Amino acid sequence: MEKADRMAHQDDSISLLKQKGLNPTPHRVMVLGILGNSPSPLSPQEIFATLQRFHPMNRVTLYRILEVLVAHGLVERIQSGDKAYRYGLNAQSPHAEHPHFYCSHCGGIQCVHAEGIHVQVEDIQKTFPGLIQKMEIRLDGICKNCLRNHKQKKTGNA
Amino acid sequence: MEKADRMAHQDDSISLLKQKGLNPTPHRVMVLGILGNSPSPLSPQEIFATLQRFHPMNRVTLYRILEVLVAHGLVERIQSGDKAYRYGLNAQSPHAEHPHFYCSHCGGIQCVHAEGIHVQVEDIQKTFPGLIQKMEIRLDGICKNCLRNHKQKKTGNA
DNA sequence: ACCTTTATGCAATTCAGTTGCATTATGGTG
DNA sequence: CACCATAATGCAACTGAATTGCATAAAGGT
Numbered sequence: 498m499e500k501a502d503r504m505a506h507q508d509d510s511i512s513l514l515k516q517k518g519l520n521p522t523p524h525r526v527m528v529l530g531i532l533g534n535s536p537s538p539l540s541p542q543e544i545f546a547t548l549q550r551f552h553p554m555n556r557v558t559l560y561r562i563l564e565v566l567v568a569h570g571l572v573e574r575i576q577s578g579d580k581a582y583r584y585g586l587n588a589q590s591p592h593a594e595h596p597h598f599y600c601s602h603c604g605g606i607q608c609v610h611a612e613g614i615h616v617q618v619e620d621i622q623k624t625f626p627g628l629i630q631k632m633e634i635r636l637d638g639i640c641k642n643c644l645r646n647h648k649q650k651k652t653g654n655a
Numbered sequence: 656m657e658k659a660d661r662m663a664h665q666d667d668s669i670s671l672l673k674q675k676g677l678n679p680t681p682h683r684v685m686v687l688g689i690l691g692n693s694p695s696p697l698s699p700q701e702i703f704a705t706l707q708r709f710h711p712m713n714r715v716t717l718y719r720i721l722e723v724l725v726a727h728g729l730v731e732r733i734q735s736g737d738k739a740y741r742y743g744l745n746a747q748s749p750h751a752e753h754p755h756f757y758c759s760h761c762g763g764i765q766c767v768h769a770e771g772i773h774v775q776v777e778d779i780q781k782t783f784p785g786l787i788q789k790m791e792i793r794l795d796g797i798c799k800n801c802l803r804n805h806k807q808k809k810t811g812n813a
Numbered sequence: 814a815c816c817t818t819t820a821t822g823c824a825a826t827t828c829a830g831t832t833g834c835a836t837t838a839t840g841g842t843g
Numbered sequence: 844c845a846c847c848a849t850a851a852t853g854c855a856a857c858t859g860a861a862t863t864g865c866a867t868a869a870a871g872g873t
Contacts, residue, residue, distance in 0.1 A: 503826095520870080522820065537849080555822050560861065598785060609783060618794070625767060626799035627756060633792045636776070641784035678839085680851065713853050718830065720851095812819080 509533065517569040527552045528562045529571065538575055538583035538597070538606050575606075575633060597633070600640035609636060667691065673726040685710045686720045687729065696733055696741035696755070696764050733764075733791060755791070758798035767794060 505574050510529035514521040532539065539547075545559055563584055566572035572584050583606055591651055596609040622629050668687035672679040689705050690697065697705075703717055721742055724730035730742050733755055741764050754767040780787050 520819075522869090524821075556860090557823080557862080558821050590794070595789075596779070598783070598787070601788075606726075607785075609779060621754070621767060621794070626802075627758065627765075628797045628802055629756070629794050630759075630796040631794070632754075633791075633793045633795065634781075635778070635793070636787050636789070637791065638788040639786045644784075644786055650797065678850070680838095714829090715831080715854080716852055799870075 512572055516638065517571060519565065519569060523552070524558060525562050525566070527554075527626050528559065529566065532566075532572060532584060536610060538573075541585050544584065575635075595634075596636050598636040598640070600643055601637055602639050602643035605640055605642075607640065621646075671682075671729055677723065677727060677729075681710070682712050682716060683720050683724070685712075686717065687724065690724075690730060690742060695734050695766060702742065726784060731800045733793075753792075754794050756796065756798065758801055760796055760797050760801035762799075763798055765798065 505529060510526045510533065511521040513529060514525055521524065526606050526651055527548060528543060528544060531544055541556075541563060544563075545556060548554055548559065563572065563574075567584070575583055598607045599608050600606070618629055620633050665684055665688060668684045668691065669679040671687060673682055677683065685706060686702060689702055699714075699717060699721060702721075703714060706712055706717065721730065721732075725732050725742070733741055756765045756767050758764075776787055776790050
């Protein structure tokens, strides 16, 4: 990646943080930058590993930064399908509700952009006594890559 | 609950286990019975606590039994919204896809039976390169009870 | 510079879940 | 019945993610 691009991304992160009244510390900028550069949500471990390469930081600090970013709406947190959260940038535009696909083989997560998914939360809310704040649709299965790699080996039952 | 009911449930559990070729051990029958009596999915901790009252067993044994039950399709495992799984009986009839509601305040889970939820997995599958095996819709929010308790605090009503 | 607040680091802890291995049923065969 | 094989359970120790408490460093305001 060109240096100018990185700088631009950094500026983006900085202004995002400032918009939310958050101190744009180097650590926060880095975390936000990593999330912004990723096409899919990342686990804290993945973020942590990426950080180690250029900008090592304490695990706890990462958790706390993610916590702050989520609390201020800069980052979305979704169920991963195993036992951990994944983090990704919140779209600035009204966040289009889309399913996430979780590969039970490699543990990877993908965003699924599909028409035909129109769940009317409002309709549910009409009859549901609690307060619905968020909806998450998760698809479980085997991703394209694992499917391909698996086809030859796959023999017999599991 | 009447003794006859309990016995009937026990018989149910036993025959379910036998149907799947599983040894209907007392522990397994107990776990299945607890799940069958619960209107909503339970965490291993909740199941464990219930077991302690009449039928104490080792944590590990519970985990292993749940594992076996899930593997044989007797029990469904869903994401809880915090970090743990919840377990519930699989409906014998073709399991109607329904959302689960997760209360971020008390951590409770409820099944939501709502019309107006018609996600066409088949439509997604047409354009999605991976293999979709399962879909989960999770609603997050505040449940009726927590909502009420929360209002009471705010308004001072008792 | 001084002090307060904020951000980060480090060590220790929690908690769910898992693994390895010993022990106890259970079932089948001679 | 004795004997062995297997399945089921228990116990202890371990893992890995996440959290907490407290110490230290950095940033901001007067």
